[in-house]
Amino acid sequence: ESSRTSQPTSRRGYMQKKGGGTSTFGSTSWQRRYFVCQDGLLSYYMKEGDAGQKSPLKDAIYRLSSCELVDNSKVPHAFSLIPQTKQGGPKTLKLRCDSAEEYAAWTDTLLASNVVSTGLQFS
Numbered sequence: 001e002s003s004r005t006s007q008p009t010s011r012r013g014y015m016q017k018k019g020g021g022t023s024t025f026g027s028t029s030w031q032r033r034y035f036v037c038q039d040g041l042l043s044y045y046m047k048e049g050d051a052g053q054k055s056p057l058k059d060a061i062y063r064l065s066s067c068e069l070v071d072n073s074k075v076p077h078a079f080s081l082i083p084q085t086k087q088g089g090p091k092t093l094k095l096r097c098d099s100a101e102e103y104a105a106w107t108d109t110l111l112a113s114n115v116v117s118t119g120l121q122f123s
Helices: 100-112
Strands: 011-022 028-038 041-045 061-063 067-072 078-083 093-096 116-118
Touching (some): 011 100, 028 100, 067 100, 078 100
Antiparallel strands (some): 011 093, 041 061, 067 078, 078 093
């Protein structure tokens, strides 16, 4: 009885993305972004209203079949999306969800979209 076999391959919603900048305390900041996963591609925007109206932030589009999904056990509800080729995307995305439920929903959708998984921890 696996509910993961018929998961949807599209999802929209907010996650936090670890940014390249630093805070005043020297740690990298987390930024809330609106993500769209559709047709095997993942992109992100500043806010929900930008999706479909503007280009993705930094024109970043991730081809999920060329990416690896890795659990981040040090940060709750977090994972990394690592492009395996240039076609996969511009750079590693470090993402964090607001809850275990959101984490499960996003990772299920990404897995259903043919992303390669390594070390995901499901409860």
